[in-house]
Amino acid sequence: MVRRRQAVTIKHVAADAGVSLQTVSRVINSEPNVRPETQKRVQASIDKLGYVPSIAAQRMSGSHSYLILALNDRERTIADWREREGSDWVDQMLFGGMLKCAEHGYRLIFELVDTHNDHVERELSAAFASLQPDGVILTPPNSENPQILAFLAKQQIPFARIGTRTPGPGIAITMDDAGSARKAAEHLLDLGHRRIGFISGSPEFSLSARRTEGWRVTMEEHGLSCEGLLAPGDFSYASGKKAARVLLSSSNPPTAIIASSGDMALATLDVAKALGFSVPEDVSLISFDNTPKVRFIDPPLTVIDQPIAETASCAVELIIEAKKTGNSPAVPTIVHGTLIVRGSTARCRETASR
Amino acid sequence: MVRRRQAVTIKHVAADAGVSLQTVSRVINSEPNVRPETQKRVQASIDKLGYVPSIAAQRMSGSHSYLILALNDRERTIADWREREGSDWVDQMLFGGMLKCAEHGYRLIFELVDTHNDHVERELSAAFASLQPDGVILTPPNSENPQILAFLAKQQIPFARIGTRTPGPGIAITMDDAGSARKAAEHLLDLGHRRIGFISGSPEFSLSARRTEGWRVTMEEHGLSCEGLLAPGDFSYASGKKAARVLLSSSNPPTAIIASSGDMALATLDVAKALGFSVPEDVSLISFDNTPKVRFIDPPLTVIDQPIAETASCAVELIIEAKKTGNSPAVPTIVHGTLIVRGSTARCRETASR
DNA sequence: ATGAAAGCGCTAACAT
DNA sequence: ATGTTAGCGCTTTCAT
Numbered sequence: 001m002v003r004r005r006q007a008v009t010i011k012h013v014a015a016d017a018g019v020s021l022q023t024v025s026r027v028i029n030s031e032p033n034v035r036p037e038t039q040k041r042v043q044a045s046i047d048k049l050g051y052v053p054s055i056a057a058q059r060m061s062g063s064h065s066y067l068i069l070a071l072n073d074r075e076r077t078i079a080d081w082r083e084r085e086g087s088d089w090v091d092q093m094l095f096g097g098m099l100k101c102a103e104h105g106y107r108l109i110f111e112l113v114d115t116h117n118d119h120v121e122r123e124l125s126a127a128f129a130s131l132q133p134d135g136v137i138l139t140p141p142n143s144e145n146p147q148i149l150a151f152l153a154k155q156q157i158p159f160a161r162i163g164t165r166t167p168g169p170g171i172a173i174t175m176d177d178a179g180s181a182r183k184a185a186e187h188l189l190d191l192g193h194r195r196i197g198f199i200s201g202s203p204e205f206s207l208s209a210r211r212t213e214g215w216r217v218t219m220e221e222h223g224l225s226c227e228g229l230l231a232p233g234d235f236s237y238a239s240g241k242k243a244a245r246v247l248l249s250s251s252n253p254p255t256a257i258i259a260s261s262g263d264m265a266l267a268t269l270d271v272a273k274a275l276g277f278s279v280p281e282d283v284s285l286i287s288f289d290n291t292p293k294v295r296f297i298d299p300p301l302t303v304i305d306q307p308i309a310e311t312a313s314c315a316v317e318l319i320i321e322a323k324k325t326g327n328s329p330a331v332p333t334i335v336h337g338t339l340i341v342r343g344s345t346a347r348c349r350e351t352a353s354r
Numbered sequence: 355m356v357r358r359r360q361a362v363t364i365k366h367v368a369a370d371a372g373v374s375l376q377t378v379s380r381v382i383n384s385e386p387n388v389r390p391e392t393q394k395r396v397q398a399s400i401d402k403l404g405y406v407p408s409i410a411a412q413r414m415s416g417s418h419s420y421l422i423l424a425l426n427d428r429e430r431t432i433a434d435w436r437e438r439e440g441s442d443w444v445d446q447m448l449f450g451g452m453l454k455c456a457e458h459g460y461r462l463i464f465e466l467v468d469t470h471n472d473h474v475e476r477e478l479s480a481a482f483a484s485l486q487p488d489g490v491i492l493t494p495p496n497s498e499n500p501q502i503l504a505f506l507a508k509q510q511i512p513f514a515r516i517g518t519r520t521p522g523p524g525i526a527i528t529m530d531d532a533g534s535a536r537k538a539a540e541h542l543l544d545l546g547h548r549r550i551g552f553i554s555g556s557p558e559f560s561l562s563a564r565r566t567e568g569w570r571v572t573m574e575e576h577g578l579s580c581e582g583l584l585a586p587g588d589f590s591y592a593s594g595k596k597a598a599r600v601l602l603s604s605s606n607p608p609t610a611i612i613a614s615s616g617d618m619a620l621a622t623l624d625v626a627k628a629l630g631f632s633v634p635e636d637v638s639l640i641s642f643d644n645t646p647k648v649r650f651i652d653p654p655l656t657v658i659d660q661p662i663a664e665t666a667s668c669a670v671e672l673i674i675e676a677k678k679t680g681n682s683p684a685v686p687t688i689v690h691g692t693l694i695v696r697g698s699t700a701r702c703r704e705t706a707s708r
Numbered sequence: 709a710t711g712a713a714a715g716c717g718c719t720a721a722c723a724t
Numbered sequence: 725a726t727g728t729t730a731g732c733g734c735t736t737t738c739a740t
Contacts, residue, residue, distance in 0.1 A: 005416070006483060009717055020727045025719060033725050050476065052483035056413035057717035060732045062359070065410065066484075081449035081663070086440035086646030094444065094464065095435035102466075107485075109461060110448065122404065129360060129406035130420075131461070292440025296650050309435070363733055374711045379735060387709050411733035414716045 008051045017045040028053055029063075059132055066106045068319060069133040070097060070312075071124075071142050074112035086292040087262075089308050096309030097137065100316040108316070109133065113142065120147045128155065135159060135319035137312065138170070140205050158322035160315035163207050165332040171318045172332035173311055177207045180304045180337040181214030181258065184286045187302070187339055188256040192351030193284060194224055197247040197254035199264050201288075202234035211260050211288070229254055233264045240264025244271035248283070255283060255348050262289035265301055269344070280346035290340060299343030311335045362405045371399040382407055383417075413486055420460045422673060423487040424451060424666075425478075425496050428466035440646040441616075443662050450663030451491065454670040462670070463487070467496065474501045482509065489513060489673035491666065492524070494559050512676035514669035517561050519686040525672045526686035527665055531561045534658045534691040535568030535612065538640045541656070541693055542610040546705030547638060548578055551608035553597040553618050555642075556588035565614050565642070583608055587618045594618025598625035602637070609637060609702050616643035619655055623698070634700035644694060653697030665689045 013024045019042060026034045027042040034042075045051070059065040070093060080087045094110065101108045109131065113123055127133075136159035142148050143161035152159045153169040165174040181198075188196050198215045201208035212230065219226050228250060231243035240259055244267055247254055259265035265287030269279055277283045279299060287294045290305040314335055322328040367378045373396060380388045381396040388396075399405070413419040424447060434441045448464065455462045463485065467477055481487075490513035496502050497515035506513045507523040519528040535552075542550050552569045555562035566584065573580050582604060585597035594613055598621055601608055613619035619641030623633055631637045633653060641648045644659040668689055676682040 006486070006717065007479075008483070010719095011717080021718075022720095022728080023726060026726090029719085035725065038725080050479060052480040054413075054486060054717055055484050056410040056419065056486060057732095058719075059408075059410040060414050060717070060734090061719040062732060063719060078449070078453075081445050084442060084446075084644070084646060084649075086442065086650075088438060088440060088442070088445075090445050090448065091435050091442075092438075095432070098464070098466075099432075107463060107465075109463065110452070111461075112452075112456075125361070125404060126406045129362070130409050132360075132408060132410060290438070292438060292646055293650055295438075296440075296647055298652065360733065365733080375734080376711060376736095377709085380710090383735085389709065392709080408733060411716095412735075414718090414733075415735035416716060417735060 006054055008049045012049055013042065013045045013051050016049060017042045064134050065132045067131055067133040068101055068106055068108050068135045068137065068316060069127065069131060070108055070110050070137040071113050072110065072139050073142055074114045075116065077112055088291060092308035093312045096312035097316050100313040104320050106320065115142060115145055121151050124148065124151050133157065134323050137315045138162060140164065140207065144206055158319045158328060160319055162311055162315055166206060171322065171328045173315055174332045174334055175306050175311060176334045176336050177210035178214030181211040182218045183339045184258045184304055185215050185218040187341065187345065188284055188286065189222055191284065191345060192348035193256040195229060195252065195254040197229045197231065197257040199231050199233045199240060199243040199257065199259040199268065201260035208260060215258060233260065235261040235263060237263040237267045240267030241271055244268035248272060248275050248277060255350060257283060258286045260288050262287050262291040262294045265294060266297060269297065280344050284345040286345060302342045302345040303340050304337045305340050306337050307335050360408055362403045366403055367396065367399045367405050370403060371396045418488050419486045421485055421487040422455055422460055422462050422489045422491065422670060423481065423485060424462055424464050424491040425467050426464065426493050427496055428468045429470065431466055442645060446662035447666045450666035451670050454667040458674050460674065469496060469499055475505050478502065478505050487511065488677050491669045492516060494518065494561065498560055512673045512682060514673055516665055516669055520560060525676065525682045527669055528686045528688055529660055529665060530688045530690050531564035532568030535565040536572045537693045538612045538658055539569050539572040541699065542638055542640065543576055545638065545699060546702035547610040549583060549606065549608040551583045551585065551601040551611040553585050553587045553594060553611065553613040553622065555614035562614060569612060587614065589615040589617060591617040591621045594621030595625055598622035602626060602629050602631060609704060611637060612640045614642050616641050616645040616648045619648060620651060623651065634698050638699040640699060656696045656699040657694050658691045659694050660691050661689050
């Protein structure tokens with residue numbers, strides 16, 4: 001193999017513009033102390049020669065690596081890829097994160113870590129030593145993994161924790177889980193529903209509790225009891241099936257159900273059909289996660305759309321900001337989900353017939 | 355911001371093991387001329403200190419960057435992300451490509467390029483200067499973009515061209531488009547169909563022609579005419595709709611249709627329903643692209659599954675091999691698609707009633 | 709088989 | 725406002 005060298009280096013530019021390396025460096029990094037005239041001349045040389053700095057060299061000299069690491073849960077990510085069920089959060093993360101990175105001359109590196117592994121720290125420090133990223137994005141459930149958080153806190157690197165609002169180091173970004181659950185519940189309340197069931201998500205994710213709380217509080221504010229209306233799930237289809245069976249085979253089944261994940265919503269739909277409930281005539285259904293699958297099912301599901309792309313984009317922005325200024329928001333940044341009404345919710349029969 | 359230095363460098367290891375930097379370097383890179391005993395001692399220090407080489411430094415000194423760039427069409431990729439229709443080729447590329455990279459200590463960087471842009475070269479050389487990747491993966495339609503190919507050929511970097519078999523520089527990897535179309539056609543022939551329509555893909559992709567040829571040849575081998583059975587599309591839903599209308603509203607409509615993309619297959623399904631054809635009773639339908647959407651539609655579509663993950667994995671493997679040995683396969687590597695039979699194909703009525 | 713020296717491209721620190 | 729110097733961590737080249 002040929003030994004490849006950079007085609008155009010800072011030296012070439014310096015020579016071409018008749019200035020020192022340092023001046024070129026200053027221009028590249030928009031640093032002060034360059035006369036506009038000089039800066040113009042240097043920029044002209046840069047453009048003429050098509051010079052682009054080597055991030056390896058920049059990193060070597062103790063500056064930026066222009067790399068942001070998105071750390072994702074290995075097991076779950078691979079499971080999603082293997083199943084090909086259309087879960088598109090990876091795409092949405094790239095969509096939001098990568099494009100925002102590109103705007104700032106950064107690159108997003110998508111990385112998997114074995115969370116349920118005692119060598120997490122080992123794995124992470126290897127990734128860090130080799131890549132030396134300027135920042136890190138943590139997705140759930142990594143965003144609340146104490147080992148990962150402890151490690152990152154030591155690194156002095158800005159990092160964003162997505163999907164969490166627990167205090168601690170790093171920049172917390174949350175999707176307003178309670179508020180989203182409230183939106184879902186209020187939509188159903190508006191449609192006249194009074195017995196609104198809720199299928200919660202995996203307790204491994206703190207957002208599960210927040211969603212459940214959002215539902216519970218909204219119910220209570222309307223003077224409604226939650227008694228017998230909460231069924232535990234873990235985001236999976238199987239757990240959704242079990243939960244839906246419990247809810248729908250009760251003596252006084254709910255007229256509407258909110259499921260904390262797309263898979264559980266689909267499971268609920270299937271169970272409802274199997275038990276002779278039609279959706280939305282007999283039971284209304286709201287899903288969290290606006291995956292393609294819940295859009296193409298019959299009926300298409302009313303959902304809370306999680307703005308994954310926006311969240312990732314926001315994370316990148318805050319990381320770059322933190323890297324630059326050293327400041328990051330003290331309180332969690334909240335990105336709001338939106339309710340998308342489709343065919344799985346309808347006016348409550350019982351109320352309508354009154 | 356703190357000036358971050360590598361925690362453990364080759365120096366620490368050298369000191370710990372009581373050898374020179376050079377010897378450590380040799381051990382890291384599995385180079386010859388190290389006594390087994392020395393190598394063991396050095397390895398022990400590496401493990402003990404948790405040393406991992408900095409790729410920035412490795413790259414700087416003229417060695418590997420351990421980075422492989424996956425160059426994708428910017429416009430199409432973003433469109434897919436925005437639409438959220440469940441197209442999962444990005445995920446599948448990562449699935450195959452990233453994991454294979456990881457096996458070899460490489461990293462895959464997913465990168466978008468503006469193909470319909472005259473600055474392609476500009477854009478590419480910027481990415482190269484900044485990242486200095488060890489290899490590149492080209493996806494369609496980039497794999498046949500003359501500007502990109504010319505640029506890469508100059509770079510002396512191994513690169514894989516996915517979805518093409520046109521001769522030229524780089525490692526060609528193709529998904530056996532003709533063979534896949536043949537499989538689809540033969541499945542339908544086995545079911546007794548004789549008038550099998552075909553909706554072709556965008557001529558911008560050479561694979562479109564290969565698929566069409568596969569169908570045509572198979573038909574001809576069975577002594578069947580293709581007259582009036584070929585309708586042009588461009589992979590999009592809209593084009594599929596138009597094509598399906600032409601095919602299905604002819605005086606002697608086909609009893610089966612093969613569509614060169616998932617979207618066109620879905621369009622065909624919709625048109626068929628609208629025109630009063632039921633699928634698969636009146637028309638059988640085969641889709642290319644095993645997207646989630648075609649699996650969850652009613653009826654679920656029989657498809658040719660494109661092994662995207664496997665192809666990406668293969669590309670990475672061949673690139674790393676080429677980087678190491680300087681050798682790459684002279685003929686296109688072929689990764690075979692598989693026919694997955696689902697509910698959209700059935701025995702031909704006409705034949706059955708004979 | 710091992711080590712020493714030079715240099716990759718860039719920036720921080722220190723002149724001027 | 726600009727230039728000079730000294731590294732960053734590693735590999736290459738050239739000793740030994």
